[in-house]
Amino acid sequence: MWALALGAFVPVSWVLAILAAPGVFLFAVAGLAIVPLAWFLGLATEELGKHAGPGVGGLLNATFGNATEMIIALFALASGLHEVVKASLTGSIIGNILLVLGLSMLAGGLRNKRQVYSREASGIQTTMLLLAVIGLVMPELYSLSIGLPSTMTVAEKDRIVHDVSLAVAGILFLAYLFGLWFSLRTHRDVFNPVAEVHTPPRWSVRASVAILLVATAIVAIESELLVRSIEAARASLGLTELFVGVIIVAIVGNAAEHGSAVIMAIRNKMDLSVAIATTSTTQIALFVAPVLVFASVVLGNFLTLNFEIFELAAIALSAAILASVVADGQSNWYEGALLVMVYAIIGVAFFYHPTVGA
């Protein structure tokens, strides 16, 4: 089976890492090794979804997928690479909206003429994302809007941007907690439509969870090898840091969601596919970003949320096009292709961007 064959790349990547092989090779091998893992993640999620309903399945999947990103970001944060952390947050948000959802709609739409999904669930996710956009825009807008008043020193202004970021992070985290309460308690039905056809599960809950955990752990290891080797690959391929953070780290970090969401779309389980992509997006914005801000306080190395204008525009425009695409609760291959092309446009702009805004 191709999945098991590709699985052979996992031990190969470990051998290469131990032998300190050239980055480009490690990069390619680790990337290939992630493919079958993502496939197993997709299967395990689908099995769990049969037991628990697509909402909880989507939540689980997004949590496992984002654990990878959270670990990578925490390492970068501890090393003081704040711009890279923010770039990878930006990249994960736009990557989930444009690339994961786009490829899902594209692949699913090529096999099924029209695919339908819950308009209510995707509408609430869109509103959550807009809340996040407003929260992420405000600190930078604040910083730009006041300039540096004559009554204020640079240190005073920095402290205020710091306070605004912390308050925003608190509100975003609160929105996340309320969102969990909403989706798991008061309105379970929104993310668990009864209309879904139930095929009997093949794996038990225990087996599914075990496979999910093991696959996620190996994905995390492979992701780290990939990220470690990216720096060398970046230098030899001549890419900018912003491009690596926004595009490459994000694609790798979201490989798991990718695999699962596309598989679900091809199987015409569009509710689950859309849930994976949108839940993952809002979880990055409302859970990972605030937790990183809180962690930075503990680390004594404060992470402000003043993203670059360029990143904010990319996030806001992605949210706008998401709202337009999911407005009618149905998708086709062309809507997927449009999302992927928007990703390409943003990717081109980041590709040429000379440096992370100092």
Next chain:
Amino acid sequence: MWALALGAFVPVSWVLAILAAPGVFLFAVAGLAIVPLAWFLGLATEELGKHAGPGVGGLLNATFGNATEMIIALFALASGLHEVVKASLTGSIIGNILLVLGLSMLAGGLRNKRQVYSREASGIQTTMLLLAVIGLVMPELYSLSIGLPSTMTVAEKDRIVHDVSLAVAGILFLAYLFGLWFSLRTHRDVFNPVAEVHTPPRWSVRASVAILLVATAIVAIESELLVRSIEAARASLGLTELFVGVIIVAIVGNAAEHGSAVIMAIRNKMDLSVAIATTSTTQIALFVAPVLVFASVVLGNFLTLNFEIFELAAIALSAAILASVVADGQSNWYEGALLVMVYAIIGVAFFYHPTVGA
């Protein structure tokens, strides 16, 4: 009855005002006095709504609520406090969208799992608001875009921003008049859905109108006492002027809509609740703002519509999240909570904003 008990605060506030009591006390008492008045306004509006349908009821309520704001703004305008006037317009718009509608959906959604309202009516209000956003953005965008060309003096540029503001005000006012024609003549049914369950009215039209007028008059008096005492309260509590204008004056000025809209939402009359919040918003933008511009011409003290970037972003992002929330014609407590949290984010940013943009 608690309403009558709180009503005792009305004469107390008058005594405090006459005795020139410390601002903080007057502030608190006048604030408490407004609560039962808002409740009576809600009742009277509901009774009138039973006679006239929710559209006309919403219009009446918004008119009475905004009369208060208009009076306060005219006083501020006559005193040359242009930035405070614009800040209170901004605050009323975002307050109605985010706080009034948010609390309504939150309170209503805690008692009713899902609440439905006319998608057509809220859609048209959203489009009207977008027209207002474009109208309010253009003068500042114009001003920023041209900078100060070498072929133009500061006085010439000011005159052009003046002319653009006046033309925009004229168009917004025209949109308001057409909107009245639309909602009261050609498409009455949009804002008067027949599906609404009709309970027999308890008060006559005459009694409802009388109570509405008296309660509005007392709300206006109490609002003025509150605003007068805010300056003293502000100084002792250490708040900025922009925060006071955008957040506090707006909450007070919209207390009436607040009470009515939340009561309607709890009673599951979501059509009326949404009508109050959105009609009030568009009336501020398409009626109060232009009238203030026209009044400023008469007063010889011209009010340009070049809002601060920060205010424009808050208005535009509020409009975007409103569009996302009302897109499906139904609401739940979490959508309400998200709106309130967006209000909190914007409130935090304005709280730290050092000064009104000179």
Next chain:
Amino acid sequence: MWALALGAFVPVSWVLAILAAPGVFLFAVAGLAIVPLAWFLGLATEELGKHAGPGVGGLLNATFGNATEMIIALFALASGLHEVVKASLTGSIIGNILLVLGLSMLAGGLRNKRQVYSREASGIQTTMLLLAVIGLVMPELYSLSIGLPSTMTVAEKDRIVHDVSLAVAGILFLAYLFGLWFSLRTHRDVFNPVAEVHTPPRWSVRASVAILLVATAIVAIESELLVRSIEAARASLGLTELFVGVIIVAIVGNAAEHGSAVIMAIRNKMDLSVAIATTSTTQIALFVAPVLVFASVVLGNFLTLNFEIFELAAIALSAAILASVVADGQSNWYEGALLVMVYAIIGVAFFYHPTVGA
């Protein structure tokens, strides 16, 4: 018949052009001459639409209408008038969304209380337009975002903006090609609703095509006379170049779509009317704009896509209000009036704009 009577202006305009009459006269006569031609275009399109379905009819009409604009823009490009080319692209996009669609909904809504059209078709067009907005925003945002880094010369930055523009143009053109495949092959039904009432065609396909071609050819000639005379008319009427490019050239260039779309709306064929306006918009953004960029490479006179902030804001806000208006798949006169008033607001701002951003 009035159409034939007005048709007499066609030869009059040719005589005036040969006699080199004052520009203001030629301007007025050519403008009047276009009216009956647009009417014939509308008839011929309707007849073809009966044979081929509204989707193909809308495509044909947009193609013929935009051929005019393409020819004008190519002339301006060859003369190095890059800002005028970009201004006319901006003007065509906002003109089709706001003026053509607005007048259609207004005129149609005055005769029919509510008009319905395909939500799916207009939703996809809106998403395509958002892709275009993102594509057109990125080069300028990129240019603003990086400023002029110390590590880069002006020539290097210009070359990068050039490369980004070319890549964006390529992606937009790809989106156009995929869109053709989508609307003409895989999802013909989206733009050819079967519910449409089919009246028997009066003209044959051959006669319709002949009339379409002849009318388009004469429209092109008249448009050129109009554009040639606009410069003289502009000088004597004291208008700015940006206003002429964005407003006047665009109104003239879209006269054909105008006539057709309004006629279809009045006849309550709202699907065809919306198709003409939105297809024309996306065709300008995804077909005409990229082709002009490619042509500029051939001409050795590169056209970058870094539009002015003012133009980008106008396009983005027009897209937002379009999304809001078509969200429910129905229209009324007031929604049309709101679109026209947004056009008026933007027109006012451009009217006062002192110069094309150098």
